[in-house]
Amino acid sequence: MLPPRATPSTPRPEPAPARTMILFWSPWKQPQDHRRTDIPAARRARVAAILRAGTYFEAWCGWATCRMCGAELGTQDLTGFGFIWPEKAEHYILEHDVWMPEMDRLLDAADKAATR
Ligand SMILES: [Zn+2]
Numbered sequence: 110m111l112p113p114r115a116t117p118s119t120p121r122p123e124p125a126p127a128r129t130m131i132l133f134w135s136p137w138k139q140p141q142d143h144r145r146t147d148i149p150a151a152r153r154a155r156v157a158a159i160l161r162a163g164t165y166f167e168a169w170c171g172w173a174t175c176r177m178c179g180a181e182l183g184t185q186d187l188t189g190f191g192f193i194w195p196e197k198a199e200h201y202i203l204e205h206d207v208w209m210p211e212m213d214r215l216l217d218a219a220d221k222a223a224t225r
Pocket of ligand 1: 175176177178179180200204205
């Protein structure tokens with residue numbers, strides 16, 4: 110007997126979800142251009158906690174350094190809630206007041222996942 114044929118209602122594997130890269134810098138996108146001093150500390154702390162709790166995505170040879178103070182950051186990229194960020198990227202948020210619209214989107218995604 111042949112296996113049942115796929116019908117439009119047959120569940121298919123989901124395609125890998127697109128992930129948004131955040132807190133990566135380039136000569137055209139520098140952290141010092143994205144400082145915001147109006148973001149409450151509690152909101153910054155929540156984003157920092159999410160960034161610290163990210164899961165491993167990929168590793169690099171060598172440390173990233175802070176573009177603003179030269180501090181040694183991480184060696185890998187982390188992921189969660191549909192985003193990818195460099196390890197220890199919370200340094201920019203906590204030490205240099207960096208904040209971008211993507212931080213709000215990350216919080217929204219985490220809140221949404223928590224209420225599922
Ligand atoms: Zn720094």
